[in-house]
Amino acid sequence: MATISARRSPSRVLSSGTTRYVAGRLGQAVLALFGVVTIVFFALRLSGDPARLLVPDGATAADIERLRDKLGLNASLWHQYVDFLGNAIHGDLGYSYVQNRPALDLITERLPYTANLAVAALLLSLVFGVTVGVITALKRGKWQERVLMPVVLAGQAMPAFWTGLLLVLVFSVGLRWLPSTGYDGPLSLLLPSVTLASLSAAAIARVTRGAVLEQLPLDYLRTARAKGASGLRLVTRHLARNTAIPILTVAALELANLLGGAVVTEVIFAWPGLGQLTIQSVSARDFPVVQAIVILASAVYVVINLGTDLLYGVIDPRVSAGGKGEPS
Amino acid sequence: MMNRLRAAAGIRIPLAIIVLYVLVAVFAPLITPYDPDTTVLAQRLMSPELHHLMGTDALGRDVLSRTMAGTRVSLLVAVVAVLAAGIVGVALGMIAGWRKGWLGAVIMRLVDIVLSVPFFLLAILVVAVLGPSLVNVVVCLALVRWPRYARIAYSTTLQTRERGFVRASTATGAPAWWIVSRHVLPEVLPVTIVVATLELGLMVVYEASLSFLGLGVQPPTASWGSILSDGQQYLGSAWWLATFPGLALFVLVLAVNLLGDAARDRLDPARRTDVRRSRMFRREVSAA
Numbered sequence: 001m002a003t004i005s006a007r008r009s010p011s012r013v014l015s016s017g018t019t020r021y022v023a024g025r026l027g028q029a030v031l032a033l034f035g036v037v038t039i040v041f042f043a044l045r046l047s048g049d050p051a052r053l054l055v056p057d058g059a060t061a062a063d064i065e066r067l068r069d070k071l072g073l074n075a076s077l078w079h080q081y082v083d084f085l086g087n088a089i090h091g092d093l094g095y096s097y098v099q100n101r102p103a104l105d106l107i108t109e110r111l112p113y114t115a116n117l118a119v120a121a122l123l124l125s126l127v128f129g130v131t132v133g134v135i136t137a138l139k140r141g142k143w144q145e146r147v148l149m150p151v152v153l154a155g156q157a158m159p160a161f162w163t164g165l166l167l168v169l170v171f172s173v174g175l176r177w178l179p180s181t182g183y184d185g186p187l188s189l190l191l192p193s194v195t196l197a198s199l200s201a202a203a204i205a206r207v208t209r210g211a212v213l214e215q216l217p218l219d220y221l222r223t224a225r226a227k228g229a230s231g232l233r234l235v236t237r238h239l240a241r242n243t244a245i246p247i248l249t250v251a252a253l254e255l256a257n258l259l260g261g262a263v264v265t266e267v268i269f270a271w272p273g274l275g276q277l278t279i280q281s282v283s284a285r286d287f288p289v290v291q292a293i294v295i296l297a298s299a300v301y302v303v304i305n306l307g308t309d310l311l312y313g314v315i316d317p318r319v320s321a322g323g324k325g326e327p328s
Numbered sequence: 329m330m331n332r333l334r335a336a337a338g339i340r341i342p343l344a345i346i347v348l349y350v351l352v353a354v355f356a357p358l359i360t361p362y363d364p365d366t367t368v369l370a371q372r373l374m375s376p377e378l379h380h381l382m383g384t385d386a387l388g389r390d391v392l393s394r395t396m397a398g399t400r401v402s403l404l405v406a407v408v409a410v411l412a413a414g415i416v417g418v419a420l421g422m423i424a425g426w427r428k429g430w431l432g433a434v435i436m437r438l439v440d441i442v443l444s445v446p447f448f449l450l451a452i453l454v455v456a457v458l459g460p461s462l463v464n465v466v467v468c469l470a471l472v473r474w475p476r477y478a479r480i481a482y483s484t485t486l487q488t489r490e491r492g493f494v495r496a497s498t499a500t501g502a503p504a505w506w507i508v509s510r511h512v513l514p515e516v517l518p519v520t521i522v523v524a525t526l527e528l529g530l531m532v533v534y535e536a537s538l539s540f541l542g543l544g545v546q547p548p549t550a551s552w553g554s555i556l557s558d559g560q561q562y563l564g565s566a567w568w569l570a571t572f573p574g575l576a577l578f579v580l581v582l583a584v585n586l587l588g589d590a591a592r593d594r595l596d597p598a599r600r601t602d603v604r605r606s607r608m609f610r611r612e613v614s615a616a
Contacts, residue, residue, distance in 0.1 A: 028440065035441030039450075046457050157582035159533040161540045161553070162574035165560060169571070173564050260448025264537055268560065278449070279541055282456040294453050298445045305444070 022310060029306040036298040037088045040291050041081055067097070093295060094288030098281075103292035106277060114273030117265070118258050120189055121196035126251060129201040133208025133247075134235055137216065148205075155202035160261045164195040164268040181270035192269040196261050200254040207250040211243040244315050252308040259297045339590045342583035349580050353400045360393035365548045373566045383568040385558055394550035395573045401539075401551045402577070405466055406531035410524050412470035417477025418520055424478070425485025426508055436482060439475040447472045451534065455543045465544050469531055480523055481516050488515045518595055525588035529581040536577055552577045 051068040059067075068074055075083075087093070094103045132152060136145045171178045171191060178191055215221055224238045266275030274293055281289040352359070368388035376383040382391035421439075424432035442450075454468040488494055489512065497507045538544035539553025547554060552573040559570030 031437060032441050032444040035437070036445050039441065039445065040453070043450075043453055044457060046454065153582065153585065154578075157529065157578055157585055159536060159574075159577060159581070161537060161556060162570075162578065165556060165563065165570040165574065168563055169567055173567070256446040257448075259446040263448065263452065264540065267541060278452060282452060282543065285456075287456070290453055290456060294445065294449045297449050301446055302444045 018313060021313065025306055025309050029302050032302050033299060034085075036302070037085060037295060038081075040294055041084050044287060044291060045077075088295065093292035096281075096286050096289050098284045098286040099289075103289045106289055107274065107292060107296060110272060110274045110277045113271060114262055114266070114275060116189065117192055117196060117262060117271060117273060118255075120193035121200070121258055122251065122255070124193055124197035125201035125204055125254065128197070129204025130208050130247060132201075132205040134212055134239070136205070137209045137212035138235075140213070152202050152205045155198050156206070158198055159264075160195055160199060161264045161268060163198050164191070164265055167191050167195055168268070188269075192265050192271050195268070196258060196265045199261060200251075200257055203254055203257075204247065204250055207246050208243065211246040212239060215239060215242050241315065245312055248308050248311065248315075252305050255304055256301050259301065338586060342586040342590070345579060345583035346587065349399055349403060349583075352396050353403045356396050356400045360390075360396045362390040362393045364389065364393040364397035364550050373562065375566070376568050382572040383566065385555070385566075385569055386562060391555065391568060391572055394555055395552065395576050397550040398552040398555060398573060399576065399580075401462070401545050401549065402532050402535055402580070405462065405469070405535040405545075406528050408466050409469035409473065409531045409535075410528050412466065413473040413527070414477050414520060414524050416470065417474035418481040418516060420474070421478035421481025422485045422508060422512060422516060425482040426489060426504070426512065432482075435478065439478045439482075442472070442475045443479075448534065448537070451538065452541070452543060455538060460538075460543045460546055462545050462549075465535055465538055469534060473527060473531070476523060476527065477520060480519050484516045484519055485512055488512050522588060522591045522595055525584060525591055529584040529588065532577060532581055532584070 051064050051073050073080065091104065092102075093107075095101075096103050096106060099106060132148050136148050136152070139145050168191065178187060221234075221238060224234060262273065263275035263278055265271065266273045267279055270276070274297075278290060278293050281287070281293070356364075366389065368384070371380075371384050371388040372386055374380055374384040374388075380390050380392065382395060384390055385394070420435050424435040426432075451468050451472050454471060455464055458464040458468065494507060494511050497511060502510075535544055536551065536553035536556070539551040540557045542554075542557065544553055545551040555573040556570055559566070559568075559573070562569055
C-alpha cells in the first residue's frame with residue numbers, strides 16, 4: 001500500500017487520479033463477477049457428472065443421456081464453459097428441471113422477502129452497532145463500557161441459528177408475544193431481523209469503537225472539545241466523517257454474512273425468501289437454482305462493495321487521489 | 329494491579345476453557361455418562377434431571393452425552409479446516425508475494441474472486457454437490473476460507489522482502505527457498521496464527537450451521553448443529569434440546585474469540601483491543 005502511494009506523485013491532477021481509481025475498481029468488479037461465474041461452473045463439475053446432479057431423483061439412464069444432449073454436456077468442457085458464460089451475460093441463469101421454470105423466475109419471486117429482511121437487519125445492526133461503538137469508546141473505563149463490551153463479545157460468539165432459536169423460545173413459545181414463523185405483516189419481521197442483525201451489529205460495534213478510539217487523541221478533536229463541543233455535537237459534527245470509512249467498509253463486508261446468515265435465519269423462521277429457496281433447492285437437488293442464487297448473491301455483494309469503495313472518494317477525497325488504492 | 333489481573337484472565341480463562349473442550353473431545357467415548365447414539369424410547373423427551381442433566385431427545389438419547397460427542401465433531405472439523413485452509417493459503421500467499429509477476433497476479437485475483445462470493449452460500453453449493461459428510465464439510469470450509477490466509481501472507485511477504493536482512497540474504501546468494509523459509513516464514517507465521525485463531529471460532533459456527541441445515545455431519549452422529557436442528561422441532565415441548573448444545577458452542581466460540589483478541593493485542597503491543605496500528609492489518613483481521 002505504501003509503495004503505491006509513494007510511486008504516485010502527489011502533484012498529479014486530482015481528476016485523472018479519480019478516473020483511474022474508478023476505472024480500476026470497475027475493472028476489478030467485472031473480473032470478480034466473471035470469476036464467480038467460472039467458480040460456480042466448475043463447482044458443479046466437482047462431482048464429475050452434472051447431468052446426474054441436475055435430473056430429479058428416479059430418472060433413468062436414458063433420461064440422463066437426453067438431458068446431457070440437451071445441455072450440451074457432450075460437447076467439450078471449454079465449449080460448455082463459453083456457453084455458460086454467454087448465457088449468464090444475457091441473464092439466462094439456467095432452468096429448474098424440478099419446477100419446470102427458469103431459475104430466475106423462482107428467484108425474483110422470493111427476492112423481495114430476503115431484501116426486506118436483509119435491509120431491516122443491516123439498518124438494525126448499523127444503528128445498534130454504531131451507537132454501542134461510540135458509547136464504549138467515549139465512555140472508556142466507565143460503567144457504560146463495562147456493561148456494553150460483554151454484550152458485544154457475546155453477540156459475536158452467538159451463531160445466528162442459536163440466537164434465533166432462543167428468541168423464538170422466549171418471545172413466541174414463552175411469552176407468546178410474537179409469531180414464530182412465516183411472513184405475516186411487519187411484526188413477523190421483528191424476530192428474524194434481530195436474529196440476522198445480531199452478528200453484524202457486534203462486528204460493527206467493535207470497528208466503530210476502534211475507529212473512534214483512534215480519532216480521540218487527535219488535535220482537531222481536542223480543539224473541538226476545548227471549544228466546548230461535546231456529546232452529540234462532537235459525534236455528529238466532528239467524528240462522523242472521520243470514522244465513516246472503516247464503518248462503511250465493515251458494513252459492506254458484513255453484507256456477505258447477512259446474505260449467508262439469511263439462509264439459516266429463513267429456515268428457522270420459515271421466511272419465504274431466497275435462503276429458504278436455497279435449502280429447498282439443495283434438498284430437491286435442484287442445482288440450477290442454487291447455482292443462480294450463488295451468482296446473483298455474489299453480484300449483489302460485488303456491486304455493493306464497488307459502491308462503497310467509490311463512496312470513499314466522496315467522503316474522503318484523499319482516497320480517489322491515489323492515497324488508498326487496493327494493495328496489490 | 330487490576331489491569332494485570334484482567335490481562336491474565338483474558339488469556340488464562342479462555343485457554344482453560346479451550347483445554348477443557350479439547351479434553352472432552354479426546355476422551356468423549358470414555359467419559360460420556362451414556363452411549364450418545366443409544367435410543368431408549370421409554371425415556372424420550374425427559375426434561376433435565378439428576379440422571380440426565382441436559383434431558384433426553386425425541387429418541388430418548390442423553391443430550392449431555394450427545395453434546396459431549398458433538399464437541400469431538402466440532403473441534404475436529406474446525407481444526408482440520410483451519411489447518412488445511414491455512415497451509416494452502418499461506419503457501420499461495422507467500423508465493424504470490426515473493427514471486428510477484430504473472431503468477432502472483434493470478435493467485436491474488438483468485439483470492440479476490442473467492443472473497444467476492446458470500447462464502448456461506450458457496451459452502452452450501454460445494455457441500456450440496458459433493459454430498460453431505462464430515463470429510464466434505466472440511467474440504468468445503470477449506471476451499472472457501474484459504475483466501476483469508478493468502479491475503480495476510482501476501483502482504484506480510486511483500487513487506488518483508490524489502491527489508492534489510494532479506495535483501496542482505498539475497499545479496500549473499502542464498503537460495504530463494506532458504507530465504508523464504510528462514511526469514512519470511514517467521515514474519516508471516518505470527519499474523520497467520522492470529523487470523524487462524526479468529527477463524528477457528530468461525531469454523532465451529534459454520535460446521536454447526538451446515539449441520540443445522542442438514543448439510544453437515546449425518547445422523548446418527550451427534551453434532552451441535554444437528555441436535556439444535558432437532559431442538560427446533562420440539563421448541564414448544566423440549567426447551568433443553570435447543571438450549572444446551574447452543575450454550576456449549578457459544579462458550580467455546582467466546583473463549584476462542586477472546587484468545588484471538590488477546591493474541592492480536594500481544595502481537596501489536598502499541599495498541600490495545602480494537603485499535604491497531606497498521607490499517608492493512610486491521611482490514612485483514614476485521615474482515616476475517
